[in-house]
Amino acid sequence: MKIIGIGRELPKQVYLMADSAIIKSNKPFFVPHFAQSFTGTPAIVLHIDRLGKHIAPRFAHRYCLAVAPAIKVTARGIAMEQPFEATSALAHSFDGALLLGDFTAIADPASINISEVTIERNGEQVTQGCLDGQSIDFRQLISQLSTYFTLKMGDMIVVELDSSDIELTIGDTLHAAINGNHKLTIRVK
Numbered sequence: 007m008k009i010i011g012i013g014r015e016l017p018k019q020v021y022l023m024a025d026s027a028i029i030k031s032n033k034p035f036f037v038p039h040f041a042q043s044f045t046g047t048p049a050i051v052l053h054i055d056r057l058g059k060h061i062a063p064r065f066a067h068r069y070c071l072a073v074a075p076a077i078k079v080t081a082r083g084i085a086m087e088q089p090f091e092a093t094s095a096l097a098h099s100f101d102g103a104l105l106l107g108d109f110t111a112i113a114d115p116a117s118i119n120i121s122e123v124t125i126e127r128n129g130e131q132v133t134q135g136c137l138d139g140q141s142i143d144f145r146q147l148i149s150q151l152s153t154y155f156t157l158k159m160g161d162m163i164v165v166e167l168d169s170s171d172i173e174l175t176i177g178d179t180l181h182a183a184i185n186g187n188h189k190l191t192i193r194v195k
Contacts, residue, residue: 009024011166012164020151027102031107036102037195038102041082041097042082044079045172046172047167048125049104049164050075050118051074052162054069057159070144075107077180081103082097084096119138120137121185122184123183124186129179132172180193
């Protein structure tokens with residue numbers, strides 16, 4: 007299983023994550039000690055359900071049949087003497103960097119582009135993001151990634167959404183919803 011992350015800054019940064027980066031709903035996120043702070047960004051996770059390489063955009067909707075809301079955690083102020091590229095990879099791909107909600111089957115593939123993820127902290131909505139606002143077509147994204155990676159069943163594509171970051175603080179309870187459907191609950195410890 008591969009986890010391919012797509013950053014929100016232009017030009018889009020592509021990074022890989024280990025499966026140990028995933029924390030599923032109702033499990034706690036323990037704040038690591040290796041950075042000054044940690045922030046969360048809403049994200050949509052596309053679940054790949056078929057084997058494919060060099061996928062044409064017109065067929066890409068056949069490869070993703072489920073989506074999930076997520077909170078992509080980024081480490082800020084890593085205390086390490088590393089080149090910028092290495093520090094950037096560490097900031098995005100550490101253990102626990104992906105707080106992953108439950109997957110929902112896609113009824114209409116066209117609806118992926120208008121999916122909205124909202125995050126609540128301690129019962130109050132703090133941020134939201136939408137794939138449509140970033141002018142990213144999921145079909146084109148799957149097609150482009152399949153040029154570089156063979157996409158396999160179980161692979162995930164994490165697309166960070168363009169919205170404000172939230173600071174993760176010990177004691178917070180986070181909820182994420184996709185299109186108003188609550189699918190993720192995480193307690194920060």
